Amino acid sequence: KAGVTQTPRYLIKTRGQQVTLSCSPISGHRSVSWYQQTPGQGLQFLFEYFSETQRNKGNFPGRFSGRQFSNSRSEMNVSTLELGDSALYLCASSFRETDTEAFFGQGTRLTVV
């Protein structure tokens, strides 16, 4: 079956712009979580969704937001981009929120200039 699909793979934006990233989970998976990965900080948890409800949110400013649709696809939005938002954004899906394994997508590499 198809894996987790993230689009776009690469993105270059200017400071102050906003960006929307998309994540399509594995078919049948209802839990989607998002992470920011930077060389110095590793993977930092952004948020987790299950059945269209945000279950938890990490320690990120309000400029970072997300949502999940009825087909389990998820989007995350970053407004008023800053240079420090340059990172690899990864999403992971699992069938249930309590599942023992999450499957990661290839990520979206965001560069803010």
Place this chain on the structure above:
Amino acid sequence: GQNIDQPTEMTATEGAIVQINCTYQTSGFNGLFWYQQHAGEAPTFLSYNVLDGLEEKGRFSSFLSRSKGYSYLLLKELQMKDSASYLCAVRATYKYIFGTGTRLKVLA
């Protein structure tokens, strides 16, 4: 607070055994995971421990001691393709908390 510590970098020789340690301090614990991540690629699942003890999966084994907040990943018969970052992660309530990863270099 919530914290996961693991060494930044390790080097080992092809065919050898290497142990990557991870200590954690989190509120809520629903299991400890190890992921492998090659440069430029997504993390891939290696192992999961929720009870104390050793879980073995081929060349990879993972150990957990919940009372000590400690885990290790053991890689045997190292191969060049094992050069990657190894991420220790704890499943807390509705989220994963990741360590910064251990970059393993396998030398010929």
